[in-house]
Amino acid sequence: xxxxxxxxxTPPAPRSRAASRFETDSEATSAEDSLSAIGRSLPDSIDRxxxxxxxxxLCCLCKSDDADPVGVGEDFEHRSGPDTFLAMRCRTxxxxxxxxxxxxxxxxxxxxxxxxxxxFSEQRFGLVYRIRRRLEAHRLLQWCRxxxxxxxxxxxxxxxxxxxxxxxxxxxxxxxxxxxxxxxDAVGAARAHRLTVHHGTVQELSLPRAQYDLxxxxxxxxxxxxxxxxxxxxxxxxxxxxxxxxxTDNTATWSFRLAGGRYWGGxxxxxxxxxxxxxxxxxxxxxxxxxxxxxxxxxTPLNWLYSIHNALVDWRAPSxxxxxxxxxxxxxxxxxxLFDGLQQLAGRGGILQGIFQRPAEPxxxxxxxxxxx
Amino acid sequence: xxxxxxxxxxxxxxxxxxxxxxxxxRQRGIPVRLYEAGKxxxxxxxxxxxxxGFTNDFGAHFITNRLAAAVGVGACCRDVRHYGExxxxxxxxxxxxxxxxxxxxxxxxxxxxxxxxxxxxxxxRSVAEWFRAAFGAALAKDVxxxxxxxxxxxxxxxxxxxxxxxxLQHGISRTLWLRLAGQLTRRAVANGYSHEMPxxxxxxxxxxxxxxxxxxQRLADGLGDAIQLESPIEGIVVDSGRAVAVRVHGxxxxxxxxxSTAPCHVLPxxxxxxxxxxxxARFRFRPMVFVNLRLRGRGLLPDTVxxxxxxxxxxxxxxxxxxxxxxxxxxGKTLLTVDLGCEAQDPTWSMPDDRLAATCVEALxxxxxxxRQRFLGAQVLRTPIAYPLFLNEYETDRLRLKQSTGVEGLYxxxxxxEFAHILMEDVYWRTLARVRQVARDLQAAS
Numbered sequence: 001x002x003x004x005x006x007x008x009x010t011p012p013a014p015r016s017r018a019a020s021r022f023e024t025d026s027e028a029t030s031a032e033d034s035l036s037a038i039g040r041s042l043p044d045s046i047d048r049x050x051x052x053x054x055x056x057x058l059c060c061l062c063k064s065d066d067a068d069p070v071g072v073g074e075d076f077e078h079r080s081g082p083d084t085f086l087a088m089r090c091r092t093x094x095x096x097x098x099x100x101x102x103x104x105x106x107x108x109x110x111x112x113x114x115x116x117x118x119x120f121s122e123q124r125f126g127l128v129y130r131i132r133r134r135l136e137a138h139r140l141l142q143w144c145r146x147x148x149x150x151x152x153x154x155x156x157x158x159x160x161x162x163x164x165x166x167x168x169x170x171x172x173x174x175x176x177x178x179x180x181x182x183x184x185d186a187v188g189a190a191r192a193h194r195l196t197v198h199h200g201t202v203q204e205l206s207l208p209r210a211q212y213d214l215x216x217x218x219x220x221x222x223x224x225x226x227x228x229x230x231x232x233x234x235x236x237x238x239x240x241x242x243x244x245x246x247x248t249d250n251t252a253t254w255s256f257r258l259a260g261g262r263y264w265g266g267x268x269x270x271x272x273x274x275x276x277x278x279x280x281x282x283x284x285x286x287x288x289x290x291x292x293x294x295x296x297x298x299x300t301p302l303n304w305l306y307s308i309h310n311a312l313v314d315w316r317a318p319s320x321x322x323x324x325x326x327x328x329x330x331x332x333x334x335x336x337x338l339f340d341g342l343q344q345l346a347g348r349g350g351i352l353q354g355i356f357q358r359p360a361e362p363x364x365x366x367x368x369x370x371x372x373x
Numbered sequence: 374x375x376x377x378x379x380x381x382x383x384x385x386x387x388x389x390x391x392x393x394x395x396x397x398x399r400q401r402g403i404p405v406r407l408y409e410a411g412k413x414x415x416x417x418x419x420x421x422x423x424x425x426g427f428t429n430d431f432g433a434h435f436i437t438n439r440l441a442a443a444v445g446v447g448a449c450c451r452d453v454r455h456y457g458e459x460x461x462x463x464x465x466x467x468x469x470x471x472x473x474x475x476x477x478x479x480x481x482x483x484x485x486x487x488x489x490x491x492x493x494x495x496x497x498r499s500v501a502e503w504f505r506a507a508f509g510a511a512l513a514k515d516v517x518x519x520x521x522x523x524x525x526x527x528x529x530x531x532x533x534x535x536x537x538x539x540x541l542q543h544g545i546s547r548t549l550w551l552r553l554a555g556q557l558t559r560r561a562v563a564n565g566y567s568h569e570m571p572x573x574x575x576x577x578x579x580x581x582x583x584x585x586x587x588x589x590q591r592l593a594d595g596l597g598d599a600i601q602l603e604s605p606i607e608g609i610v611v612d613s614g615r616a617v618a619v620r621v622h623g624x625x626x627x628x629x630x631x632x633s634t635a636p637c638h639v640l641p642x643x644x645x646x647x648x649x650x651x652x653x654a655r656f657r658f659r660p661m662v663f664v665n666l667r668l669r670g671r672g673l674l675p676d677t678v679x680x681x682x683x684x685x686x687x688x689x690x691x692x693x694x695x696x697x698x699x700x701x702x703x704x705g706k707t708l709l710t711v712d713l714g715c716e717a718q719d720p721t722w723s724m725p726d727d728r729l730a731a732t733c734v735e736a737l738x739x740x741x742x743x744x745r746q747r748f749l750g751a752q753v754l755r756t757p758i759a760y761p762l763f764l765n766e767y768e769t770d771r772l773r774l775k776q777s778t779g780v781e782g783l784y785x786x787x788x789x790x791e792f793a794h795i796l797m798e799d800v801y802w803r804t805l806a807r808v809r810q811v812a813r814d815l816q817a818a819s
Contacts, residue, residue, distance in 0.1 A: 082447075
């Protein structure tokens with residue numbers, strides 16, 4: 001220890017709905033709760049004072065360690081362990097990654113039970129829930145534009161199926177909806193909503209190749225240990241001309257510049273293993289033989305909010321103050337929406353949206369880089 | 374894979390640099406063999422614990438949270454809450470460096486230095502000239518030059534300006550900013566410690582429970598049987614300008630490359646088949662005697678480090694480690710490390726431990742009047758290679774060594790191998806950069 005990250009290791013859980021700040025806020029809510037929940041959120045059998053088992057990582061694109069340390073921090077949100085983590089930025093491609101990340105055997109610890117609790121419910125948030133649900137549905141339907149009334153859609157890292165349910169409620173009746181998640185709890189929750197969800201990872205499952213019209217990868221790519229393998233697998237599932245929508249935190253932002261040394265919300269230590277900006281995400285897509293159709297940013301107040309939140313936690317601020325910087329604090333949310341709106345105007349919104357297409361014609365790029373399909 | 378690619382890279386020395394290099398090469402699938410002359414790993418990072426609850430480190434006192442996180446020992450590190458330095462001059466204590474400006478002479482000298490510093494006709498040729506240009510004549514004469522001369526044992530006119538210019542890069546505003554950040558966060562924010570990677574308010578000093586050697590042990594965890602203890606390298610064989618084998622235990626072992634962490638001036642002595650390394654034989658290290666005094670009480674010095682530029686003192690620096698790291702001594706007791714510069718086999722070096730301790734206690738009496746009543750005992754550490762001396766006479770050769778040893782496939786890394794005054798974090802990052810170079814060279818050669 002630290003060991004070499006081996007290719008034979010089980011690829012990770014594209015984690016799930018709860019990880020998604022963008023659409024659910026469940027993480028935010030659970031993080032807020034976790035402050036008061038420290039000490040009771042993990043099962044008794046887990047000793048959070050024990051260090052996590054860590055494995056070393058290289059840049060996922062360059063397979064190199066030629067990188068600069070940019071941020072050092074801790075699990076400010078869930079306090080899953082006493083460890084500290086170092087974020088590196090690759091000098092060649094700009095990917096930001098954890099130098100040492102928790103081993104796969106630690107997933108149940110770094111995603112404690114309350115992490116998955118889907119607390120962004122109508123009961124708790126009322127009108128806000130309904131508004132956000134509409135907004136999310138609107139975005140989803142935009143991504144679905146042009147796929148026709150009969151289509152097959154896969155949500156990778158679907159969690160409890162929030163997006164799939166939106167598609168079922170607002171989308172075309174002819175759409176065949178499926179999800180993938182590696183967390184058995186998430187799969188159970190999704191199936192309880194009568195959704196078709198496969199348990200496992202997209203690399204390991206033998207899903208039908210070249211059958212899907214649209215794949216969603218929403219707030220998932222940053223959680224996996226091999227983004228290239230995940231996108232390669234997704235490419236093989238897409239029918240020629242099919243698209244994948246990748247949504248992830250953007251490191252080319254002012255919030256990262258200001259708070260990237262330690263507190264930046266998007267680090268989400270130690271659960272975000274690879275983070276991107278436009279160029280590196282484009283490079284990821286190019287590398288697996290996907291064509292970039294669109295690359296843009298979206299607005300989110302959350303990385304600002306959590307940067308402040310994490311700093312306050314680190315400075316041991318009183319809880320009344322920390323609680324001003326959670327998903328339920330309207331003042332902070334409006335303020336940071338404004339902040340991120342300014343960033344968004346400058347093309348630096350907090351969330352990155354990449355829409356990639358599997359080339360319609362049999363292509364050389366894919367064959368060159370990524371073996372048989 | 375051809376047979377030549379199966380030959381391992383030989384690494385000499387299982388200190389921080391050697392172990393870091395071994396791990397990084399293995400990560401690239403390059404086989405390594407790590408030869409350590411001593412009975413255990415950790416080199417300069419070793420620490421010693423005595424039965425009374427005191428910890429004595431060999432030089433490397435603390436690291437940064439950034440290095441701890443890079444290696445994966447963050448979980449066992451304690452934050453250092455405070456680190457500060459002071460200068461004792463004519464019985465008055467000034468905080469270092471900005472407190473010296475309270476003295477009007479130094480202030481005027483400093484301002485004059487700033488105003489004229491940029492206008493000196495030629496670049497400084499020695500440390501003495503560099504100090505005068507950067508700090509002004511008074512500060513150079515009373516503080517900087519006496520300190521560097523006591524530290525190095527040679528005249529500041531003979532030292533290359535790089536001896537200090539590479540270390541003292543921060544401007545006043547940056548120093549102030551990091552100092553302020555440290556006070557606000559109540560953490561000893563690194564300030565002039567790391568030169569490879571930028572210092573920020575988020576980078577502060579920490580100390581691993583169990584001593585800094587924990588770092589090296591953690592790194593070495595995955596190396597297993599690649600480490601060969603008690604295996605001093607007897608020779609490095611160079612053939613046609615390329616390192617091809619090492620001699621160990623009387624045998625010759627073929628290798629793909631050699632990475633040495635040994636003090637670079639021994640390389641000419643152990644290398645067979647090339648005299649390209651001959652210039653390194655002139656490189657000198659400054660020997661040091663560290664006297665660790667165990668004392669009753671705490672807070673006996675005005676700050677963690679006290680510089681004593683005046684010649685009345687046989688030492689140039691005293692460190693009260695417990696001011697930064699209270700856990701290094703039992704409650705109510707403290708540990709003072711007194712640094713005595715010396716030459717190998719000179720009277721200071723050869724002095725028996727108890728006399729060294731008595732000399733230090735005697736000399737400290739003006740600073741700590743009741744030190745004799747407080748004295749509990751002492752432990753003495755001697756090292757013949759404490760600091761590299763950047764003498765002008767071999768500055769060109771030193772700059773050449775920064776590029777290469779002059780022998781293909783032979784690399785000299787780490788604090789002693791690079792002949793650089795660098796601390797642990799810089800050793801780590803520089804070693805990783807060197808390993809990238811080694812890997813590139815191996816690929817090009819195969």
